[in-house]
Amino acid sequence: MDHFNYQDGVLHAEDVSLADIAAEVGTPFYVYSTATLTRHYQVFEEALSGMVHLICYAMKANSNLAVIKLLGDLGAGMDVVSGGEYMRAKAAGIPGERIVFSGVGKTRDEMQLALEGGIRQFNVESEPELYQLDKVAQALGKVAPITIRVNPDVDAKTHAKIATGKSENKFGIPIARAVEVYREAAAMPGIEIVGVDVHIGSQLTDLAPYEAAYKLVADLVAQLRSEGITIRRIDLGGGLGIPYVRDNQAPPLPRDYGEIVRRTVGDLGCEIEIEPGRLIAGNAGLLVAETIYVKQGEGRQFLILDAAMNDLIRPAMYDAWHDIVPVIEPAPGVEQTRYDVVGPVCESGDTFAKERVMPPVAAGELVAFRSAGAYGAVMSSEYNSRPMIPEVLVNGDHFAVVRPRPTFDEMLGRDTLPYWMS
Numbered sequence: 195m196d197h198f199n200y201q202d203g204v205l206h207a208e209d210v211s212l213a214d215i216a217a218e219v220g221t222p223f224y225v226y227s228t229a230t231l232t233r234h235y236q237v238f239e240e241a242l243s244g245m246v247h248l249i250c251y252a253m254k255a256n257s258n259l260a261v262i263k264l265l266g267d268l269g270a271g272m273d274v275v276s277g278g279e280y281m282r283a284k285a286a287g288i289p290g291e292r293i294v295f296s297g298v299g300k301t302r303d304e305m306q307l308a309l310e311g312g313i314r315q316f317n318v319e320s321e322p323e324l325y326q327l328d329k330v331a332q333a334l335g336k337v338a339p340i341t342i343r344v345n346p347d348v349d350a351k352t353h354a355k356i357a358t359g360k361s362e363n364k365f366g367i368p369i370a371r372a373v374e375v376y377r378e379a380a381a382m383p384g385i386e387i388v389g390v391d392v393h394i395g396s397q398l399t400d401l402a403p404y405e406a407a408y409k410l411v412a413d414l415v416a417q418l419r420s421e422g423i424t425i426r427r428i429d430l431g432g433g434l435g436i437p438y439v440r441d442n443q444a445p446p447l448p449r450d451y452g453e454i455v456r457r458t459v460g461d462l463g464c465e466i467e468i469e470p471g472r473l474i475a476g477n478a479g480l481l482v483a484e485t486i487y488v489k490q491g492e493g494r495q496f497l498i499l500d501a502a503m504n505d506l507i508r509p510a511m512y513d514a515w516h517d518i519v520p521v522i523e524p525a526p527g528v529e530q531t532r533y534d535v536v537g538p539v540c541e542s543g544d545t546f547a548k549e550r551v552m553p554p555v556a557a558g559e560l561v562a563f564r565s566a567g568a569y570g571a572v573m574s575s576e577y578n579s580r581p582m583i584p585e586v587l588v589n590g591d592h593f594a595v596v597r598p599r600p601t602f603d604e605m606l607g608r609d610t611l612p613y614w615m616s
């Protein structure tokens with residue numbers, strides 16, 4: 195559910211007309227809804243109610259400071275995967291004890307940054323990382339709280355680029371080797387074991403892989419405890435899919451996910467952590483673009499937009515399907531047409547949709563991509579020297595730009611000439 199609906203014939207974000215935002219900030223732009231972000235956070239709170247838990251929003255999905263501050267103020271923790279994300283979380287006022295640090299390639303500097311600034315736990319993904327962290331912590335006279343991310347070798351049945359729980363993926367330590375690595379960790383003076391971590395992938399549309407993975411985690415916890423290793427937290431990762439409105443496929447509900455958590459690991463006396471990203475931010479955001487031209491091709495029509503693959507790379511990168519709707523509500527019963535929806539970048543990959551059946555749109559008219567709040571703005575670039583597009587946050591009947599569009603001068607000003615050129 196989201197808060198993007200037609201009112202008086204114009205698509206609104208909550209109570210703000212997207213046409214009004216476009217007139218003020220120009221196109222293209224991202225727009226996020228406070229009410230939707232809040233609601234998605236609360237849906238997870240409800241799903242885990244009755245269990246001691248912390249929702250650590252995976253901020254790689256959308257790390258705008260305003261978005262993470264909004265979630266942090268609701269009580270969310272953060273799952274960070276880089277020093278930069280850690281700094282963003284701190285800048286948004288998230289206390290270190292609510293920040294977990296994930297990722298396969300944490301550097302010494304990142305470890306030091308988090309140990310000095312405060313951290314809830316590192317989710318350790320390999321033995322070399324464990325040794326490194328022990329060394330860094332000892333050198334600082336600190337003890338690093340850790341979980342070990344185990345790889346359960348479970349098929350998440352999602353897109354290959356975002357599946358992470360199979361043995362061929364680079365993530366985690368094979369669950370069969372976990373006990374051995376926990377024993378090593380238990381002997382390290384710079385390490386304190388606090389729990390177990392697992393994350394099997396993103397955009398999961400089936401709950402069965404979760405159930406299989408979480409059962410294996412529960413078995414592991416029992417085994418670790420029998421060896422005298424204290425496990426007080428279980429981090430279950432993120433990855434719950436969202437509807438991208440195609441074929442009316444209905445992904446699982448957080449409530450049903452919560453039932454699986456309860457059933458598999460709910461009675462171990464552990465604090466439960468989850469790391470949802472996409473489900474919180476995805477349907478809380480739109481990308482709004484203007485049509486530059488409608489071009490008649492050989493047997494096709496191209497809708498050429500002022501947004502491109504550098505602004506929203508998901509279709510090019512993951513073959514993602516985004517619903518594309520006109521901002522001015524189509525007249526009832528209007529005959530649909532068929533477009534290849536493309537951007538201006540000089541690559542055939544700069545195609546958002548092929549043969550998309552949708553209401554007719556004319557040059558100068560606005561369209562909105564739904565479900566663009568996660569892995570949209572954060573994955574954008576200035577390829578083709580197209581300045582980063584602005585992000586806007588709506589709250590009720592008002593809005594604010596939460597990341598402005600740089601001017602050409604600002605964009606060029608980031609390059610410097612070497613001293614030997616005058």
Ligand SMILES: *Cc1c(COP(=O)(O)O)cnc(C)c1O
Nearest residue numbers: 252296396432433469470471472
């Ligand atoms: C990407 C990621 C997540 C979030 O995945 P979503 O599909 O956005 O929910 C959570 N945990 C880890 C470790 C991740 O890498």
